[in-house]
Amino acid sequence: MKASERIINEVAQGLRDMETAVSWFSSLEQVEREAVLLELVRYSMQAHATADDGREGVSRSGVKPTATPAVLIVREPVLESRGTIAGLPPAEHVKAFRVLLATFAVADTRRRERECRGSCTHAWHNLA
Template identity: 65%
Template structure:
């Protein structure tokens, strides 16, 4: 498992705090940050994230609801909005990470509790810390 995959899923599953994930993310080069944002969007789509997950993610993220990533994640069509979040200026990357990871956490928790409960073989759902 890649470091980014492990950290994203540790944050989503509550093994590490969002602020710890943000510290790790902030230390990355801008190009690496964009790559991680793309990764989180991909995981969110696999978890079938919804606009409602985005709303809950904004609340959990600590980002002001008026910040660009927060405004974008609560509108349809969500895949298009998430793609636009990735393309925000570098100065928005940390806010984007906070919002995207928090929304992913909501969607992924639902997926683990419904589709994967008791029969999951996904490596990222079976983290051993």
């Protein structure tokens, strides 16, 4: 499991706090940050994140609801919005990371509780 996958899933499962993840993300080079944002988009698609998950994610992210990534994550269709968030300029990367990660955490928690409850074999769902 690569570092980004582990960190993202640890935050989603409450094993790592957002601030530690943001510090790690901020230390990456721009091209690596862009790759992590795209990875988060893929993960949120796999977890079937919704606009409602986005609203909850924004409230957990520490990002103002009027910030560009926060506005985009609650728009429909969600898939297009997530791709747009990943493509925001570098000055927006940390806010985009916070919003995408918090939204993924909401969607992934629901997925683990409903679909994988007690029988999940995904390595990333069995970190604890």
